[in-house]
Amino acid sequence: MKDLETKRLYLRAFKLDDLDDFYEYAKVKGVGEMAGWPAHKNKKESLSVLKAFIENGDVFAIVLKDSLKVIGSIGFHKKPFDEDDHKYKQLEIGYVLSKAYWNQGLMSEAARRVIRYCFEDLGCDRLTCGHFVFNKASKRIIEKMGFTYVREGIYHSKALDRKFDEKKYVLTRAQWEKQKEVFT
Numbered sequence: 081m082k083d084l085e086t087k088r089l090y091l092r093a094f095k096l097d098d099l100d101d102f103y104e105y106a107k108v109k110g111v112g113e114m115a116g117w118p119a120h121k122n123k124k125e126s127l128s129v130l131k132a133f134i135e136n137g138d139v140f141a142i143v144l145k146d147s148l149k150v151i152g153s154i155g156f157h158k159k160p161f162d163e164d165d166h167k168y169k170q171l172e173i174g175y176v177l178s179k180a181y182w183n184q185g186l187m188s189e190a191a192r193r194v195i196r197y198c199f200e201d202l203g204c205d206r207l208t209c210g211h212f213v214f215n216k217a218s219k220r221i222i223e224k225m226g227f228t229y230v231r232e233g234i235y236h237s238k239a240l241d242r243k244f245d246e247k248k249y250v251l252t253r254a255q256w257e258k259q260k261e262v263f264t
């Protein structure tokens with residue numbers, strides 16, 4: 081995973097030094113629940129997740145350029161999508177942003193750059209993404225990125241011991257190629 085940059089953001093691998101910033105947004109109710117995980121109860125819990133991010137190497141820290149503060153994460157994961165999975169080099173995009181930075185276009189900016197990275201640098205054939213049906217902000221980001229709605233499904237969050245109705249989307253390389261000027 082290489083470092084990426086946008087107009088307002090640095091996207092880089094997480095470091096242990098990010099613990100305070102990570103915990104600051106991960107402990108806020110309503111942030112993690114949008115992605116299927118509960119608010120962190122303490123720094124020990126955040127440290128465990130942070131170590132997994134570092135070990136797996138598939139989650140970028142979203143860092144504000146002007147303050148160097150970590151305000152969220154965006155990752156790309158190998159995750160089953162449908163019966164055609166074996167035909168494609170595909171990844172699933174997932175993200176979370178500190179509530180203090182919602183509605184500023186920052187996640188769209190980060191997502192555009194990571195999508196470009198997945199197609200240009202990682203050679204993906206397609207990307208998948210999803211959102212819980214109640215998460216309208218995530219839906220708007222997914223649609224802005226050019227993803228096509230595929231189906232509804234059920235996501236079982238073991239962490240929350242709850243099932244969520246979700247919508248799943250796909251973005252193929254061909255779709256991305258037609259609109260990639262938006263991603264530069």
